[in-house]
Structures are given as C-alpha cells and as structure tokens.
Amino acid sequence: MPTVTMHVFRGDARGGDFKEYRVEADPGMVVLDLIHRIQATQATDLAVRWNCKAGKCGSCSAEIDGKPRLMCMTRMDLFNEGEPISVAPIRGFPAIRDLVTDVSYNYVKAKQVPPLRIKPPEPDGTYRMMQEDIDRIQEFHKCIECFLCQDVCHVIRDHEENKRAFAGPRFFIKLASLDMHPLDTVDRSAFVKDAAGVGLCNITKCCTEVCPEHIHITDNAIIPLKERMADEFFDPVVWLLRKFRSKKKQPA
Amino acid sequence: MANQDYEVHEHDVIVIGAGGAGLRAAIEAAAQGVSVGLVCKSLLGKAHTVMAEGGIAAALGNVWPEDNWQVHFRDTMRGGKMLNNWRMAQLHAQEAPERVLELERWGALFDRTKDGRILQRDFGGHRYARLAHVGDRTGLEMIRTLQYHGIHQGLDVYMECTITRLLKDGDRVVGAVGYWRESGRVVVFKAKAVILATGGIGKAWKITSNSWEYTGDGHSLALWAGADLIDMEFVQFHPTGMVWPPSVRGILVTEGVRGDGGTLKNSEGKRFMFDYIPEFFKGETADNEAEADRWYEDKKNNRRTPDLLPRDEVARAINSEVKAGRGSPHGGVFLDINTRRPADYIKKRLPSMYHQFKELAGVDITKEPMEVGPTCHYVMGGVRVDADTAQSTVKGLFAAGEVAGGMHGSNRLGGNSLSDLLVFGRRAGLYAALYAKDFGGTLVVDSAQVEQAARQMLAPFERTGGENPYAIQSDLQDTMQALVGIIRNEADLKEALKRLDVLKARAAKVRVDGHRQYNPGWHTALDLDSLLTVAECSALAALERKESRGGHTREDHPYTDDTWGKVNVVVRLKDGRIQVSREPLPEMPPDLKALFQERK
Structure with missing residues (x-):
C-alpha cells in the first residue's frame, strides 16, 4: 500500500497550523478514510464531522488542496502519487476545532425563510400535482445541506458584514423551491429582495461548481429569483399593474 | 444542587434523537402546547433517516386500488414471521397513509402517478407496489420536510449534544444528562417526559450501513433506567x-x-x-x-x-x-x-x-x-413499549422508531421503517405531551445522579495508561461480526460473551488524549459504554432463542419452532446484571387472525 502524506489543519478559533501525517492508503479509499485512520492511530482527538460516508448527509465538507469538497466522496486516486494532500476546514465559517466549523449561520437563515403555506385541497380532500410541475423543485430538494455553496460564495466568504442581510445560495434554492411549489400561497418577493439579499449575488456560479449534487443553483434558482425581483420591483409596468390588481399570493 | 454547577434546561418533553421519529415526535408534542426540547448528537438534518433510500410503505392504494391496511398488516406480520406486536403492526398499517399525506401537506414532493397522485413502488415482502418515494432519496425528502416544518413549531433544538444517562425520581424518569460535543461541558435537561428516538445499534458490527451515531444509546439509556428491551436477538442484515x-x-x-x-x-x-x-x-x-x-x-x-x-x-x-x-x-x-x-x-x-x-x-x-x-442494517429489537402510547415499562419514558421493539417482529420489511418513524413518532409525541400535562408533583432532579453521570463522563481523562478507544471499538466490531453475525451457534455466542467481558474490562480503563473541546476520541470512549451494553444484550438474547426465525439464524437450531413463536425474549437489568427471560406475546384478536386464513 502506498503511504500518503497528509497536511491536516489542527487548531481552533484562536488559530492553528497544518500538521503532517503519514498514513497508508488502501485501494478505493477516500479522504475521509485517511482522516479516520489518522484519528484511530495517530491523533485520537482530531475533530471532524461525518455521518453517512456516502455523500448523502453533507456533514464532512472540507477544503481539500484548497477545493471545497465532501471528504467522503473524494477518492485518493484523484491525486498524483507522492504529492502531499492538504485538508482544511471550510473557511467561510468560524473555526471550532480542527476540521469542524461553526455553521450556525445556516440554521439562523433557515429559520428566517417564510415557510410553505398551502392552498385548500381539491373537493375530494386530496392534492394533485403533475410530475412535470415538480421536476425542477425535486432538483432543489436534492440539496444535502453540506453548505459548500455557502462556503465559496464571494458575497460572504470574506465579508462577514454581508451575512446579516444575505441568505446565500443554499437558501436561494430553498426560496426558489417554495416559490415554485404548486401548492404554495405565500409571496416571498420582499423577503427575497431585502432579508435574503439576492441582489448581492453577481452570478459567478462558484456555488454551482462546488455542488456535490450538481444542482444548477445559479441557472435554475438564483437567476429566476433575480428576474422575478426585477419584474416585481423595478419594472414600471408591473409596478403600475400591481397598484390596481390584487395579488394572487399573500405576503409572508 | 446541580442547578448551580451545570447548565440546566427545563422542558415538559425532551426528545432524544432528531431523525424521522424524533422530529415527528417533537412536532406532535409541540402541537399539544407543551414545551419541547429536541436533543441530537449531530447537526439537525444529518440523522440516519437522511440515508433511507427506497420509500415509505403506506397502503394509499394509488397504484393498486386493491391495497388496504389489512393487506399491509398481513404482509408486515408475515415478514416478521408472526412475532410482531400485532397492535403495533395494526396501528402502523392503519395510520401510515395519513402520515404520508401529512408530509405532502408539509411540503414533501413525492414522485407522481400519471394522474398527479403519489406514485408507489414495489419492495420486498409487500404484496402491492406500496412505497411512496422520491427516486432513491426518500429519507432525505422526509427529514428535510420534517426539519423545515419543525423549526417553525417553537421547538428548542440542542444540536451536537450527547445524552449519557437518564435521570430518575423514584420510579419515574425526570430528565437526562449529557455533554455538548463542541465544548465538552456537562448539560442537564429537566423534563416531565423523555422520548427516546435514538435509532439503532449497527455500529457494533464491522460491516454495516450505519454511521458512527448508531451506538445503541437509547437502548442502553432505557435499560439502565430500568426499562425492558425485547427481541434483541433480531438484527437485520440487509442483503445488498x-x-x-x-x-x-x-x-x-x-x-x-x-x-x-x-x-x-x-x-x-x-x-x-x-x-x-x-x-x-x-x-x-x-x-x-x-x-x-x-x-x-x-x-x-x-x-x-x-x-x-x-x-x-x-x-x-x-x-x-x-x-x-x-x-x-x-x-x-x-x-x-x-x-x-x-x-x-x-x-x-x-x-x-x-x-x-x-x-x-x-x-x-x-x-x-x-x-x-x-x-448490518437495522435492529428489530428495542425498548418494550405500549403499542398505543409508545410508553416504555418505566413511567415518563417513551420510545419510537428503531429504538422501540415489537413493531417488526423478527424481521422488518423494507419501507416499513420510515412509516414506523412517522406513525409511532407522532404517537410518542402525543402521549408524552399528555403524560407531561398530567404530571403530578414537582419536577425534582437528584444532584447526586447528575454528579455521578458527570464523573463517569470525565473519568477517561483522569486515567494514565489504558488503551485507545478506537482499538476497543474495532475489536468489538470484529467480535460481533465473527460471532453474532447472520449465522449463529451456541459455541460462537458463548465465545462472544466471553470476549465482551474482556472488552468491558478494557473499556473500563480506556484512555483519552487532549481536552474536552470537540474531541472524537473522548466521544468514542463514552459511546463504548452503550455499544458494549447493546452487544451483550444482543448476544444474550441470541443465545436464549434456540430456533431460527427472521433476523436470527442458528445453525444448531435451524428450524422455526412454534413454541418459540409465542414468546419474546426480554432483557432487563437486575442488580446490575443483564437478565434474560421469555415472556408471552400479546394474543391477536380473532378478527385479525382471520386475515391469515385466506388463500396464499
């Protein structure tokens, strides 16, 4: 078995540094396997989050050789033999310890999103939805909340001050999925504009590039949200029409 | 008094575990107007439910109108080789469709039939295509739906917090004590009712589909608090x-x-x-x-x-x-x-x-x-509960989902887990809230119990010498894989119990490096306690049941035996030791028995 050199960040909120570990890699291993092996044999207190080890729970996000990835889905054979591999915590969030960061920002934002409020059922008491009407939302529902999109988003990565009024790509797809939900009755346009701050996004697509679920975050969620916002708030014709027509959806 | 020394939170109901059962329980308890705390080992939304793939079994009859709760009930009982608690299987089959429709009202988007209803897929042991699903990521849809519905119901969520002991006042449970993973500090929850929704025990085996969290915490917490466990010999090895x-x-x-x-x-x-x-x-x-x-x-x-x-x-x-x-x-x-x-x-x-x-x-x-x-995928055994109320044999302690026993008998059908979580999660939440409302007297927490739990938690730091916790965990997994696996026999099981004794002695001396802040070595050391407990329960129950049935195959007793079909193997703690006994299954009423007289 080849021995791999790993440079793993060790430290906490006060600071830290990369520490070198040399560890054996078996065929087919992923980065998380090596982190576990270091934990079991060399550094039992090496802090790391993980759960499913199959790319389904989104717990083991890290920056591997500088690239945001899930450790459980990053195979060792991706790297050139002999070269050291660096594993750092996702930088967009405050450090807790080693590879573990404080992602509570995301849980705060999650709670702010105005929830689904559904229309009354059909006369037989059920709801009917056609597959073609939910295909796009099902794409958004694939989100595993790894928060890699939040990690790379320029608006907040190096701008702590923007976090207050910016929800980030994860919650843009959440907002888009609610808006496109066939049963929903809530108008979230003011929330999307002000509290979620979709206008701050300058469509660099970094979020889409790192999404392990390959969700088209920018094209399918953010751009439609931006277009709607432009129509709602900045199109004079729509503005005038709105003055005279009652809106279909209720404000959040 | 403990209140001065430790962070204390007080709720009417606390729920331990935030997978499907825990979330559904918390939502229901909150709907009853009581104060609810939801405590989970990982971040919210990462629990094992997220990994469930196939679907939720519910006789909606959307694809096959012939389907109904009686057929689902019959399939479930036959799949469990008739060892299921009939009342749980009945409630499950009757209530699963409404629980699925409720998820849809909370925002879940299942795959659709051509006429816009919830599509259902075929699964093992189900007579009709019955599983509501979203491709092969149904668990993700379920947990997100419950999570995003739940956060607006006024729950207090305590994430990355591990419970190590339940607190008792006389014969009733009045809270729990544990630690924050992030800081390593001790935290006390005072509660009139406690719901266990901690999932399974699969991390005791080497080859497993279960994550690090599945260390049998709830099974052990219940056992230590004096509750009965049943059917611990039945462990499901998923074929694929x-x-x-x-x-x-x-x-x-x-x-x-x-x-x-x-x-x-x-x-x-x-x-x-x-x-x-x-x-x-x-x-x-x-x-x-x-x-x-x-x-x-x-x-x-x-x-x-x-x-x-x-x-x-x-x-x-x-x-x-x-x-x-x-x-x-x-x-x-x-x-x-x-x-x-x-x-x-x-x-x-x-x-x-x-x-x-x-x-x-x-x-x-x-x-x-x-x-x-x-x-290794799922444990059928778990906390013995009242079918209707999900209350354990200890007052104030409820259990739902994988940690509860009885529903699936000796073998669970695929798809019946997600529906189990919803049906009995809701019931546990409802009846725990009602119990809390009726709670008489004042809520008293014994500081000596808190102190003792805190001492146990911190002991590994005080030892010099001793072993690395990962080495013990790995040896435990090897032991269970080799000796308490798919095919068992008396000699292997006895050998397993002997080795478990050795492992217990080693675990008592386990050493931890570093400090209390987010220290996985320490967490693993503490998890050994529950992992060893459930391993022993499982091996003891497997030794007791001298027949082959469902998720328990004995090569020295290869046949299914009718006399064993009438009893559960019960384990409970007596004078600090795990005792095993056989107790009769509840008798199925004649109208349900008649369902098994039909053709095929």
Whole structure:
C-alpha cells in the first residue's frame, strides 16, 4: 500500500497550523478514510464531522488542496502519487476545532425563510400535482445541506458584514423551491429582495461548481429569483399593474 | 444542587434523537402546547433517516386500488414471521397513509402517478407496489420536510449534544444528562417526559450501513433506567450492501434496485433466488423467471419474484451462494439492472445509486452489474413499549422508531421503517405531551445522579495508561461480526460473551488524549459504554432463542419452532446484571387472525 502524506489543519478559533501525517492508503479509499485512520492511530482527538460516508448527509465538507469538497466522496486516486494532500476546514465559517466549523449561520437563515403555506385541497380532500410541475423543485430538494455553496460564495466568504442581510445560495434554492411549489400561497418577493439579499449575488456560479449534487443553483434558482425581483420591483409596468390588481399570493 | 454547577434546561418533553421519529415526535408534542426540547448528537438534518433510500410503505392504494391496511398488516406480520406486536403492526398499517399525506401537506414532493397522485413502488415482502418515494432519496425528502416544518413549531433544538444517562425520581424518569460535543461541558435537561428516538445499534458490527451515531444509546439509556428491551436477538442484515472497494464495504444499495426490476445473479449467471424460496412463502412467490418478470406489470395473475422475498431470506441466500463458491470476485453476488432496464430509466429511478457506484466504485450501473453482499442494517429489537402510547415499562419514558421493539417482529420489511418513524413518532409525541400535562408533583432532579453521570463522563481523562478507544471499538466490531453475525451457534455466542467481558474490562480503563473541546476520541470512549451494553444484550438474547426465525439464524437450531413463536425474549437489568427471560406475546384478536386464513 502506498503511504500518503497528509497536511491536516489542527487548531481552533484562536488559530492553528497544518500538521503532517503519514498514513497508508488502501485501494478505493477516500479522504475521509485517511482522516479516520489518522484519528484511530495517530491523533485520537482530531475533530471532524461525518455521518453517512456516502455523500448523502453533507456533514464532512472540507477544503481539500484548497477545493471545497465532501471528504467522503473524494477518492485518493484523484491525486498524483507522492504529492502531499492538504485538508482544511471550510473557511467561510468560524473555526471550532480542527476540521469542524461553526455553521450556525445556516440554521439562523433557515429559520428566517417564510415557510410553505398551502392552498385548500381539491373537493375530494386530496392534492394533485403533475410530475412535470415538480421536476425542477425535486432538483432543489436534492440539496444535502453540506453548505459548500455557502462556503465559496464571494458575497460572504470574506465579508462577514454581508451575512446579516444575505441568505446565500443554499437558501436561494430553498426560496426558489417554495416559490415554485404548486401548492404554495405565500409571496416571498420582499423577503427575497431585502432579508435574503439576492441582489448581492453577481452570478459567478462558484456555488454551482462546488455542488456535490450538481444542482444548477445559479441557472435554475438564483437567476429566476433575480428576474422575478426585477419584474416585481423595478419594472414600471408591473409596478403600475400591481397598484390596481390584487395579488394572487399573500405576503409572508 | 446541580442547578448551580451545570447548565440546566427545563422542558415538559425532551426528545432524544432528531431523525424521522424524533422530529415527528417533537412536532406532535409541540402541537399539544407543551414545551419541547429536541436533543441530537449531530447537526439537525444529518440523522440516519437522511440515508433511507427506497420509500415509505403506506397502503394509499394509488397504484393498486386493491391495497388496504389489512393487506399491509398481513404482509408486515408475515415478514416478521408472526412475532410482531400485532397492535403495533395494526396501528402502523392503519395510520401510515395519513402520515404520508401529512408530509405532502408539509411540503414533501413525492414522485407522481400519471394522474398527479403519489406514485408507489414495489419492495420486498409487500404484496402491492406500496412505497411512496422520491427516486432513491426518500429519507432525505422526509427529514428535510420534517426539519423545515419543525423549526417553525417553537421547538428548542440542542444540536451536537450527547445524552449519557437518564435521570430518575423514584420510579419515574425526570430528565437526562449529557455533554455538548463542541465544548465538552456537562448539560442537564429537566423534563416531565423523555422520548427516546435514538435509532439503532449497527455500529457494533464491522460491516454495516450505519454511521458512527448508531451506538445503541437509547437502548442502553432505557435499560439502565430500568426499562425492558425485547427481541434483541433480531438484527437485520440487509442483503445488498456494497462490497468493493474495501473502504465502502457495507454502504447500502437500495432494495429499490430489485423493486424496479433488478435481479440477483451468481458467478454462473444464474438467478439463484429461485433455489431459496422457503415453504412459508411458496404460495405467493413465482417459481420461474417468466412469471417473476411478468409480475412487475401484472400482479393479479402472477406471483412475486423471489428477488423480493423478505430481507432475511435474501441475505441468507447470498451468504450461502458465496460460501458455495459461486460469489463475485470481491465476495458478494451480482445485482443486475443493466441488462433489464434502459439506462434512462435507471438514472431517473435510482439517481443516487448511479452516482454512488460511479464515484465510489468506478462502476456504471447502467452498463455493468453491481457487486453486493449483506450488511448490518437495522435492529428489530428495542425498548418494550405500549403499542398505543409508545410508553416504555418505566413511567415518563417513551420510545419510537428503531429504538422501540415489537413493531417488526423478527424481521422488518423494507419501507416499513420510515412509516414506523412517522406513525409511532407522532404517537410518542402525543402521549408524552399528555403524560407531561398530567404530571403530578414537582419536577425534582437528584444532584447526586447528575454528579455521578458527570464523573463517569470525565473519568477517561483522569486515567494514565489504558488503551485507545478506537482499538476497543474495532475489536468489538470484529467480535460481533465473527460471532453474532447472520449465522449463529451456541459455541460462537458463548465465545462472544466471553470476549465482551474482556472488552468491558478494557473499556473500563480506556484512555483519552487532549481536552474536552470537540474531541472524537473522548466521544468514542463514552459511546463504548452503550455499544458494549447493546452487544451483550444482543448476544444474550441470541443465545436464549434456540430456533431460527427472521433476523436470527442458528445453525444448531435451524428450524422455526412454534413454541418459540409465542414468546419474546426480554432483557432487563437486575442488580446490575443483564437478565434474560421469555415472556408471552400479546394474543391477536380473532378478527385479525382471520386475515391469515385466506388463500396464499
């Protein structure tokens, strides 16, 4: 078995540094396997989050050789033999310890999103939805909340001050999925504009590039949200029409 | 008084565990107007439910109008080889459809039928296509729906917080004590009622589909608090886990692959399941390939494919094929959907399987067969509960989901877990809230119990010498894999118990490096306590049951024995030792018994 050199960040909120570990890699291993092996044999207190080890729970996000990835889905054979591999915590969030960061920002934002409020059922008491009407939302529902999109988003990565009024790509797809939900009755346009701050996004697509679920975050969620916002708030014709027509959806 | 020394939170109801059962319980308790705390070991939304793939079994009758709760009840009981608590199986079958529709009202988007209703898929042991699903990521849809509904119901969520002991006042449970993973500080929860929703015990085995969290915490907490556990000998080895590469061994391959037309083959290319149809299921199982293949489209005139026999049957069959030398190159068998369904269909129906094999094994499942083999997946046994109220044998302590026993008998059908979480999660939340409302007297927490729990937690830091916790955990997993696996016998089980004693002695001296802040070595050391407890319960119960049934196969007692079909094996703590006894199953009423007299 080849021995791999790993440079793993060790430290906490006060600071830290990369520490070198040399560890054996078996065929087919992923980065998380090596982190576990270091934990079991060399550094039992090496802090790391993980759960499913199959790319389904989104717990083991890290920056591997500088690239945001899930450790459980990053195979060792991706790297050139002999070269050291660096594993750092996702930088967009405050450090807790080693590879573990404080992602509570995301849980705060999650709670702010105005929830689904559904229309009354059909006369037989059920709801009917056609597959073609939910295909796009099902794409958004694939989100595993790894928060890699939040990690790379320029608006907040190096701008702590923007976090207050910016929800980030994860919650843009959440907002888009609610808006496109066939049963929903809530108008979230003011929330999307002000509290979620979709206008701050300058469509660099970094979020889409790192999404392990390959969700088209920018094209399918953010751009439609931006277009709607432009129509709602900045199109004079729509503005005038709105003055005279009652809106279909209720404000959040 | 503990209040001065430790962070204390007080609620009417606390729920331990935030998977499907815990979230559903918390939502229901909050709906009753009581104050609810939801405590979970990981971040919210990461619990094991997120990994569930195939679907939620519920007799909605959308695809097959012939389906109804009686048929679902019958399938469930037969799948569990009649050892299920009949009342739980009945409530489950009756209430599952409403729980699924409720998820839809909370925002879940299941795959649709052509007329816009919830589509249902075939699964093992279910007579009709019954599983509401979203491709092969149903658990994700379920947990997100509950999570995003739950956060608006006024719950207090305590994330990355591990509970190590329940607190008692006399004969009733009045809270719990644990630690914050982030800071390592001790935290006390005072509560009138406690709901366990902690999932299973699968981390006691080496090859497992379960994550680090599945260390039997709730089973152990209940046992230590004086509650009964039942059916701990019944452990489900899911027939299809990944077998290669070694680092992914055990990761689940959904039964939906077979539900959607996939078939198991040995190294000779033979569909071997036709050789393993047990007498019990002969009447309802196709004995030739043509009929089996027709069944997918026409269930009225054909019998079910043996590829979809209940999981215990399929796991044993794969085990036998591999032992007979007809396995695949890496010690599994082949699961072929590539020659049976078009690539587009596979990608649409099984996107995460496609993704998982492509990324982790370099296998394109639309072009090549998968290699699969049994993996420890689920424990049927758990806390003995009242079927209607989910209350354990200890006052104020409730249990729902995998941690509760009885619902699935000796073997769980695929799809019945997610529905179990919803049905009994709701019931536990409801009855815990009602119990809390009726709670008489004042809520008193004994500081001595808190102190003792805190001392136990911190002991590993004070030791010098002693072993690395990971080494003990790994030896425990090897022991259970080798000696309390799919096929058991008396000598192995006795040997397992002997080794567990040695492991307990080693664990008592375990050493931890570093400090209390987010220290996984320390967390692993503390988890050993519950892991060793559930391992012992499982081995003791397996030794006691001298027959083969469902998820318990004894090569020295290879037959199913009617006298054993009338009893549960119960484990409880007495004078600090785990005691085993046999107690009669509740008697099924005649009207339900009649459902088993029909044809087939």
